[in-house]
Amino acid sequence: MAKTKKEAAPATTADAQKSTDCVIKPSSVSPPIDTSKWPLLLKNYDRLNVRTGHYTPLPFGCSPLNRPLDQxxxxxxxxLDKPVNPSSHEVVAWIKRILKCEKTGHSGTLDPKVSGCLLVCLNRATRLVKAQQGAGKEYVCVVRFHADPGGEAAIVRALDQLTGALFQRPPVIAAVKRQLRIRTIYWSKLLDYDEEKHMAVFHVSCEAVLLSQKEIQQAATTKMHYNPSKTFKRRFFSANSCLFSNSIAAALSHDLNHMTIQ
Structure with a gap:
């Protein structure tokens, strides 16, 4: 006889929630207790302390994938995957108008020339904005040097110097107030360097990446300028799971049409 193939385990948590009900069913099974060696005063204690798995299921709550759209x-x-040029406030206003929310908020201002992850909280989730603003971020930045900085080793040394708690003043063109502040850079890694074009790409994990050009120029001993960078990760949210504003509008219209047909 041919061996029966075992069913493949769900690849992700979402697949497991779709395949099962994720509901704990009531039962009358109680764990056995041996009181034969217990003291005399505790005789028949197992009959007094009855623990069963029986309960009355309530019709409240559901798994995350089974929640209704209004929830x-x-x-x-x-x-959200913020595009280049519009400001963070403009993008949040788009989402508010598309989803018809009473209030929205974002977890940190991105400059207009910066793209990438922008967490937009809807309605009652806006109370989580403050908790997300202090979370760590990861950026992928592109830098063009005006002259040879001294090779790849010189850039690595410059990035090592700009690690830890630093005094920062945002550049002239920035979306935040230009005041001296202390920001922490946890680590940075050089991803690529083009010796002919004097361009470097590095990955940095930090509290805020608004390094002024003077700081990097002093560390690299040559003039340079930033190209638009990309926010790669915000705490547990990465660029791999980002959504576009037009895809949100299309998904919402599809769900509303499906609800109307039903």
Missing amino acids: HLLYGVCN
């Missing part, structure tokens, strides 16, 4: 709009957070 997602009330407590949801959108990991």
Whole structure:
């Protein structure tokens, strides 16, 4: 006889929630207790302390993938892929108008020339904005040097110097107030360097990446300028799970049409 193939285990948590009900079913099974060696005063204690798995299931709550659309709009957070040029406030206003929310908020201002992860909190989830603003971030930055900085080793040394707690003043063109502040850079890594074009790409994990050009120029001993960078990760949200504003509008219209047909 041919051996029966075992069913493949769900690859992700979402697949497991779709394949099962994720509901704990009531039962009357109680764990056995041996009181034969217990003291005399505790005789028949197992009959007094009855623990069963029986309970009355309540029709409240559900798994995250089975929640209705209005619950997602009330407590949801959108990991949005912010495009270049529009400001963070403009992007949040788009989402508010598309989803018809009463209030929205974002977890940190990105400059207009910066793209990448922008967490948009909807309605009652806006109370989580402060908790997300202090979380760590990861950026992928592109730098063009005006002259040879001394090779790849010189850039690595410059990035090592700009690690830890640093005094920062945002550049002239920035979306935040230009005041001296202390920001922490946890680590940085050089990804690529083009010796002919004097361009470097590095990955940095930090509290805020608004390094002025003077700081990097002093560390690298040559003039340079930033190209638009990309926010790669915000705490647990990465660029791999980002959504575009047009895809959110298309998904919302599809769900509303499906609800109307039903």
